[in-house]
Amino acid sequence: MADPGDEQRAALLAAASLFPVPDGATFSYGTAGFRADGSTMAPAVCRAGIVAALRSVKLGGAAVGLVITASHNPVGDNGVKIVDADGGMMSQAWEPFSDALANAPTPNTLLQLVIQFAKDEGITLGGGHSAQVLLARDTRPTGEYLLDVATKGISAIVGSVALDMGILTTPQLHWMVRNKNRGLKASEADYFTQITESFRHLLELTPDDKGIDELNEKLIVDGANGIGGLKLEQIKPNLARLNILVRNSGKEGDGILNERCGADFVQKEKVLPLGFGPNDVGVRCASFDGDADRLVYFHVTSLSKTSVDLVDGDKILSLFVLFIREQLDIINGKDNKGLLPTRFGVVQTAYANGASTEFLKNIGLEVVFTSTGVKYLHKKALEYDIGVYFEANGHGTVLFNDEFVSRLESLTARLSEAAGSPQHQAALRLVATSQLINQAVGDAISGMLLVEAVLQHKRWSFQNWCDLYTDLPSKQLKVKVKDRTSIVTTDAERKVCQPSGLQELIDKEVVNYSHGRCFVRPSGTEDVVRVYAEASTVEAADSLAKSVAHHVERILGFC
Numbered sequence: 001m002a003d004p005g006d007e008q009r010a011a012l013l014a015a016a017s018l019f020p021v022p023d024g025a026t027f028s029y030g031t032a033g034f035r036a037d038g039s040t041m042a043p044a045v046c047r048a049g050i051v052a053a054l055r056s057v058k059l060g061g062a063a064v065g066l067v068i069t070a071s072h073n074p075v076g077d078n079g080v081k082i083v084d085a086d087g088g089m090m091s092q093a094w095e096p097f098s099d100a101l102a103n104a105p106t107p108n109t110l111l112q113l114v115i116q117f118a119k120d121e122g123i124t125l126g127g128g129h130s131a132q133v134l135l136a137r138d139t140r141p142t143g144e145y146l147l148d149v150a151t152k153g154i155s156a157i158v159g160s161v162a163l164d165m166g167i168l169t170t171p172q173l174h175w176m177v178r179n180k181n182r183g184l185k186a187s188e189a190d191y192f193t194q195i196t197e198s199f200r201h202l203l204e205l206t207p208d209d210k211g212i213d214e215l216n217e218k219l220i221v222d223g224a225n226g227i228g229g230l231k232l233e234q235i236k237p238n239l240a241r242l243n244i245l246v247r248n249s250g251k252e253g254d255g256i257l258n259e260r261c262g263a264d265f266v267q268k269e270k271v272l273p274l275g276f277g278p279n280d281v282g283v284r285c286a287s288f289d290g291d292a293d294r295l296v297y298f299h300v301t302s303l304s305k306t307s308v309d310l311v312d313g314d315k316i317l318s319l320f321v322l323f324i325r326e327q328l329d330i331i332n333g334k335d336n337k338g339l340l341p342t343r344f345g346v347v348q349t350a351y352a353n354g355a356s357t358e359f360l361k362n363i364g365l366e367v368v369f370t371s372t373g374v375k376y377l378h379k380k381a382l383e384y385d386i387g388v389y390f391e392a393n394g395h396g397t398v399l400f401n402d403e404f405v406s407r408l409e410s411l412t413a414r415l416s417e418a419a420g421s422p423q424h425q426a427a428l429r430l431v432a433t434s435q436l437i438n439q440a441v442g443d444a445i446s447g448m449l450l451v452e453a454v455l456q457h458k459r460w461s462f463q464n465w466c467d468l469y470t471d472l473p474s475k476q477l478k479v480k481v482k483d484r485t486s487i488v489t490t491d492a493e494r495k496v497c498q499p500s501g502l503q504e505l506i507d508k509e510v511v512n513y514s515h516g517r518c519f520v521r522p523s524g525t526e527d528v529v530r531v532y533a534e535a536s537t538v539e540a541a542d543s544l545a546k547s548v549a550h551h552v553e554r555i556l557g558f559c
């Protein structure tokens with residue numbers, strides 16, 4: 001076995017001794033990194049620092065990212081997530097090692113795990129290599145402490161450098177890692193310049209530009225009392241033709257992070273976030289989650305009610321798809337045989353509302369499904385020239401393949417001889433879109449700016465957008481069971497294969513409902529089984545979800 005050298009051994013043993021794993025604690029990397037009560041997170045965060053530094057060594061010293069956040073979860077929680085060198089989520093192949101390391105019971109076990117893993121992966125430790133990890137955190141009170149803990153983990157791999165990028169949205173850090181490794185400008189100021197400039201370009205390319213009326217210019221954003229609202233305040237003055245008001249902005253004294261506000265709350269509860277009320281009827285509203293990688297829109301429906309008209313990730317995806325398709329049709333003609341043949345794909349999960357999938361299929365698009373979690377959707381979307389993916393909860397983006405962008409740019413250069421032609425304008429719109437929308441991960445701020453540009457392009461009101469299709473009523477339930485991992489699913493989580501008999505019971509329930517659809521899966525972030533049901537009425541969706549939840553409880557053992 002390769003000997004990492006005394007200095008390296010000592011550094012790993014020291015880091016592991018600083019933050020021992022308490023008896024009985026287990027960490028799991030799950031759908032989106034380690035998450036738990038912030039005060040218990042130090043061991044997992046320190047060890048994630050070690051993993052991030054090793055990942056950088058493995059990738060020849062390329063920058064890797066580490067972000068301290070628990071996204072939409074309560075303010076007392078915290079978490080850690082590793083960003084791979086391409087700006088995406090850490091390679092899934094490294095998750096088992098991350099889990100093992102986070103749970104290593106003694107410093108010596110941790111050391112042995114690292115030595116063995118380094119050997120398996122061909123990583124030479126203890127000499128001559130370099131590694132760099134970019135760090136960021138959200139606004140949680142435990143963030144500063146945990147960032148320091150992560151730094152200690154990173155330093156436990158000799159030769160590693162930790163760079164604190166400050167308090168950022170999660171997508172900002174992903175963007176920085178991606179850009180840095182591509183030799184592109186990668187500071188926060190560069191991020192702001194890129195999104196505000198490309199937004200301005202898109203607006204300049206609006207056809208028959210007649211300006212915008214006052215009401216449509218107005219947008220109220222619920223910042224979830226997180227980092228997204230604070231960043232939006234910073235760029236607001238540079239956003240032409242938008243009159244943005246940020247509520248739950250995260251400023252001192254404003255309110256508690258994610259508490260009765262934010263994208264997760266609005267999408268799941270379908271009620272107004274705190275700070276919104278009857279005065280907002282008729283105004284377009286958007287909501288971010290705590291680390292600003294999720295986005296939904298809503299309208300206050302009436303003076304008396306707290307319910308909202310929701311535009312979720314599926315409808316944001318549909319809007320983007322229509323806009324991109326329109327530009328491709330201008331360039332290529334409807335048969336896609338013109339100047340820029342494009343493989344255009346749409347990726348959803350089982351949680352996508354059935355009405356959205358039907359809408360997309362009806363307009364002739366290929367829709368593919370993956371398991372829940374951005375890491376799966378993103379990977380699938382990369383298979384296309386332009387791949388659009390969204391989770392219903394508002395996390396998603398539009399990916400432009402590098403080779404496609406080169407083709408698009410040379411086409412744009414050729415077409416510039418006929419500057420102002422519809423094809424030239426459409427190609428320019430696609431270039432600006434690829435610059436505006438975050439290529440590393442879903443990003444509430446850049447996604448919101450693309451929504452705003454597309455609505456102005458189409459001269460659409462919020463209502464026009466809402467009316468694209470009508471969501472089928474749906475219901476989500478959580479069931480606490482003894483061991484959620486005894487549920488095994490297949491077909492992008494839409495069917496249960498274990499325990500045997502459960503899928504048959506679900507099928508028997510579903511046939512009783514018009515437009516009925518139902519699936520169950522173990523959550524990757526909480527110790528629950530999630531039940532999702534859809535049907536033609538609210539009552540029917542509720543009843544289908546309840547019946548299936550009962551079967552799950554009965555078969556798996558309620559706890």
Ligand SMILES: CC(=O)N[C@H]1[C@@H](OP(=O)(O)O)O[C@H](CO)[C@@H](O)[C@@H]1O
Pocket residue numbers: 031032071351372373374391393395522523524525526530
């Ligand atoms: C139904 C649902 O919203 N599931 C969420 C949730 O995952 P679960 O594995 O369902 O707990 O958290 C993930 C990370 O934020 C997110 O990607 C996913 O969409």
Ligand SMILES: [Mg+2]
Pocket residue numbers: 071072289290291292293294
């Ligand atoms: Mg989030």
